Every structure is written in C-alpha cells, then in structure tokens.
Amino acid sequence: MLKTKFTETFGVEVPVVQGGMQWVGRAPLVAAVANAGGLGFITALTQPTPEDLVKEIARTRDLTDKTFGVNLTILPAINPPPYAEYRDAIISSGVKIVETAGFNPVDHMPDFKSAGVKVLHKCTSVRHGVKAQSVGVDGISIDGFECAGHPGEDDIPGLVLIPAAAEKITIPMIASGGFGDARGLVAALALGADGINMGTRFMATAEAPIHQNVKQALVDGDERNTNLIFRQLRNTARVAKNAVSDEVVGILAEGGQFEDVRDLVAGVRGKTVYETGDIDGGIWSAGTVQGIINDIPTCAELIGRIASEAEELISSKLAGLVA
Numbered sequence: 001m002l003k004t005k006f007t008e009t010f011g012v013e014v015p016v017v018q019g020g021m022q023w024v025g026r027a028p029l030v031a032a033v034a035n036a037g038g039l040g041f042i043t044a045l046t047q048p049t050p051e052d053l054v055k056e057i058a059r060t061r062d063l064t065d066k067t068f069g070v071n072l073t074i075l076p077a078i079n080p081p082p083y084a085e086y087r088d089a090i091i092s093s094g095v096k097i098v099e100t101a102g103f104n105p106v107d108h109m110p111d112f113k114s115a116g117v118k119v120l121h122k123c124t125s126v127r128h129g130v131k132a133q134s135v136g137v138d139g140i141s142i143d144g145f146e147c148a149g150h151p152g153e154d155d156i157p158g159l160v161l162i163p164a165a166a167e168k169i170t171i172p173m174i175a176s177g178g179f180g181d182a183r184g185l186v187a188a189l190a191l192g193a194d195g196i197n198m199g200t201r202f203m204a205t206a207e208a209p210i211h212q213n214v215k216q217a218l219v220d221g222d223e224r225n226t227n228l229i230f231r232q233l234r235n236t237a238r239v240a241k242n243a244v245s246d247e248v249v250g251i252l253a254e255g256g257q258f259e260d261v262r263d264l265v266a267g268v269r270g271k272t273v274y275e276t277g278d279i280d281g282g283i284w285s286a287g288t289v290q291g292i293i294n295d296i297p298t299c300a301e302l303i304g305r306i307a308s309e310a311e312e313l314i315s316s317k318l319a320g321l322v323a
C-alpha cells in the first residue's frame with residue numbers, strides 16, 4: 001500500500017485523482033473512482049444549475065459510500081456562472097473536498113474553511129501554486145504542458161514543472177498532465193509529488209459516461225493526436241486533434257479572431273461528441289497521454305493495477321538497481 005502526504009491529508013487509499021472534466025465528471029465515473037480507492041471529482045459546471053449539482057452529489061452517494069469531491073472551475077466569462085451558489089450547493093450537500101481550478105480560489109476560501117472543506121487547487125505554474133498555498137489551500141495539483149484542457153501559457157512539461165514546484169510547495173502536492181499508469185505515478189513520486197491526477201486516462205474507462213467511439217479514439221490515438229487551440233488568444237487549450245480543431249488552428253493562424261471560430265468551438269457541439277460518438281462533431285479535450293492508453297478497463301482495474309504495479313516497481317525493479 002502506498003502511503004503519502006496526499007493519502008493521509010485527503011483520506012483516500014490510493015494517491016490517484018480523477019480531476020474535474022466538463023461533461024465527463026459525473027456520478028458513474030466519480031463513484032467508480034471512489035469505490036476503487038481513488039479520489040474522484042464531480043464537475044460542478046457540467047450541471048446546469050446549483051440545484052442539479054445537489055442532485056448529482058446525491059446520485060453519486062447512491063453509488064458509493066466512499067469519499068469523493070466536487071471540481072469548481074473558475075474561469076473568466078462575460079456572463080459568469082453563479083459561483084457562490086455552486087459553492088453553497090457543495091457546502092450544504094456536506095461534500096468535504098473541492099478541487100478548484102482556473103482563478104485563485106481566495107474569494108471562496110473563508111466559506112470552504114469554515115465548513116471544514118479541504119481545497120485542492122489545480123494550477124499550471126509554480127508561482128500560482130505558491131500563491132494558492134499562501135491563501136491556505138490544503139493541497140496543490142500541478143498540471144504540466146502535457147495535459148488535456150488548459151495547460152497555461154508557460155509550456156513547461158512535468159519533468160521540470162513538478163520538481164520546480166516541489167521545491168516551493170510544502171503542503172501535499174499531486175502531479176497532473178500526461179499520467180496514465182504506474183510508471184507515471186512512480187516518476188511523479190520521484191520528482192517530489194505525493195500522487196497523481198489524471199483526466200484523459202479516466203475517459204477511457206468502462207464507467208466514463210461518454211460514447212464508446214470517444215474511448216476507442218483515445219486507444220487508437222497516439223501522443224501526437226492533440227491540437228493546441230486559442231494560443232493566439234492566450235487562453236490555450238489542448239484538445240483532441242480532429243477536423244474541427246484542425247480548422248480552428250488554421251483560422252487563428254491566419255489571423256482570425258474568436259468571433260471567426262465561435263461556432264466551431266461551441267461547448268454544446270463538444271457535448272454532442274460524447275453523446276453521439278461523432279468524434280469530428282466538435283471540440284473535445286484530450287491529452288498527449290493517449291500515446292500510452294491501450295485499453296478500456298474498469299476504474300477498479302485501472303486504479304488497482306496502477307497501485308500494485310507502482311509498489312512492484314519501487315520495491316523490486318528500482319530497489320534492485322541499488323548495488
């Protein structure tokens with residue numbers, strides 16, 4: 001059994017986290033991760049209203065009696081969602097762990113703290129991790145350039161980002177971006193992290209509530225199968241390479257503006273990809289870790305083998321290298 005600062009502080013058996021995923025982070029997946037001993041997060045903003053989030057939390061509780069959390073992604077928006085109401089829904093439902101992402105969570109800290117909610121803040125740079133640590137979060141999730149979703153604008157892969165962060169972060173820290181198996185977990189521990197966060201790898205599991213075609217696309221795709229969109233707008237997102245993301249990259253490279261791609265990148269189009277399995281139907285997030293995804297296991301199989309193979313790697317293969 002692997003015991004780290006992360007498992008101790010957040011009360012989970014295995015130092016493996018399923019981070020928030022828009023449209024994907026719903027009850028069946030989160031409960032399956034929890035039942036397998038990991039830490040899953042419901043994605044708050046996938047639920048249309050805070051009341052729907054309360055129902056999704058209840059639906060998850062019907063499927064597991066283990067610990068799980070809720071992801072609250074705070075991004076700049078012209079019409080921002082009612083963040084305070086989502087926060088209140090989390091607190092009133094009795095959820096005790098939140099993954100914040102995007103903006104600094106400082107505005108939400110007093111309410112979370114007084115309700116005894118632990119905050120795991122996900123960020124993409126050492127300076128943002130240090131800042132979050134200074135406002136009292138309980139853990140940091142540091143997302144390298146490999147990751148699906150928003151890698152930030154610094155382009156620092158995990159091999160440097162994780163140890164650089166480990167030098168400054170004293171609270172529990174997990175490494176994110178590009179992780180998919182026991183080798184990644186052991187590497188993350190060696191680099192100074194206390195566990196790993198995975199997104200893309202959890203999409204290709206039996207319980208992920210998305211179309212089989214999407215899961216198969218992740219198995220078929222290799223590490224080159226992503227596009228970085230919105231680079232020019234300084235809001236970079238790593239998404240699956242497909243007809244739509246290729247078109248968006250082309251339009252923006254030729255000087256196009258957001259207005260020129262607005263319809264192509266619409267969130268509802270992305271959502272239909274997961275529902276219909278038309279993988280060229282819109283933009284959907286995926287990371288470079290596709291290069292090491294070769295199957296569609298249950299969460300119990302995936303987390304179980306990551307834990308057991310990591311123990312084997314450390315105690316046998318690596319220990320055996322010491323003369």
Ligand SMILES: Cc1cc2nc3c(=O)[nH]c(=O)nc-3n(C[C@H](O)[C@H](O)[C@H](O)COP(=O)(O)O)c2cc1C
Nearest residue numbers: 019021022101147148149177178198199200285287
């Ligand atoms: C389909 C998908 C949707 C995501 N949506 C969110 C989100 O809404 N909020 C968030 O904080 N991170 C989101 N992420 C990022 C993941 O939580 C995680 O940080 C990332 O996937 C780690 O990189 P990996 O995919 O290489 O494991 C998303 C990732 C994926 C694959």
